[in-house]
Amino acid sequence: MSLIELSNASKVYQASEDKYAALNNISLAIDSGEFVAVMGPSGSGKSTLLSIIGGLSRASSGIVSVDGIDLGGLGPDRLADFRREYVGFVFQSFYLVPYLTALENVMLPLAVQPRVNGTGRKDRALAALGQVGMDSKAQRLPSQLSGGEQERVAIARALVNQPPLILADEPTGNLDTRTGNHVLDVLAGLHAGGHTIVMVTHNEENARRAGRIVEIRDGEIVR
Numbered sequence: 001m002s003l004i005e006l007s008n009a010s011k012v013y014q015a016s017e018d019k020y021a022a023l024n025n026i027s028l029a030i031d032s033g034e035f036v037a038v039m040g041p042s043g044s045g046k047s048t049l050l051s052i053i054g055g056l057s058r059a060s061s062g063i064v065s066v067d068g069i070d071l072g073g074l075g076p077d078r079l080a081d082f083r084r085e086y087v088g089f090v091f092q093s094f095y096l097v098p099y100l101t102a103l104e105n106v107m108l109p110l111a112v113q114p115r116v117n118g119t120g121r122k123d124r125a126l127a128a129l130g131q132v133g134m135d136s137k138a139q140r141l142p143s144q145l146s147g148g149e150q151e152r153v154a155i156a157r158a159l160v161n162q163p164p165l166i167l168a169d170e171p172t173g174n175l176d177t178r179t180g181n182h183v184l185d186v187l188a189g190l191h192a193g194g195h196t197i198v199m200v201t202h203n204e205e206n207a208r209r210a211g212r213i214v215e216i217r218d219g220e221i222v223r
Helices: 046-053 076-086 102-112 118-131 147-159 177-192
Strands: 002-015 018-031 035-039 061-066 087-091 165-169 196-200 212-217
Touching (some): 018 196, 046 061, 046 165, 046 196, 076 087, 087 147, 102 147, 118 147, 147 165, 147 177, 177 196
Antiparallel strands (some): 002 018, 002 061
16 A cells, blocks of 8 residues: 555746756655665755655645645645654754753654653653664763764654654765664664655665665656
């Protein structure tokens, strides 16, 4: 069953009188439980694709749906609810708050969950850190962690709301090969645990860790 469906989806940006199509009539289906790598050169539309799947931006035309939800039909509040419920985002830049501990960084998305009390938030954040092997370093600041450890904390933060979908945009881009492989191992483990993973990468070796590769060039899927 498809978790993600795009039908003739385009994303057009306009600067002054010029228009630029970052995505051009993309049609794509990703099944629940798949691990998909999205490849392509810089400027090909990879990150834009991830952005519209995750509801961070809207398609200019066409249909984008996740779990049967038409994202184009959602208002801003419902779109925010969708992102919180369905999607965990992992970026190349870790975006950790430097003066918060690893645990406090992971707890941040739970601050807008009124049904989860303080103890519950801490327990869920520790559990997410445990999933990525970082529970023993929960009280350390980002500056006390290596790059790979910071990325794992960022992954734990993406997991803390228990979303079915993880969107990773160049998650190893700022890491050396060995550390990057550790992060890919974490993503593979999450995939084995039932998460759907869509990962943007320019690295062919990394892409081969996925079950399927989608290649984009000039805003269009070429394979």
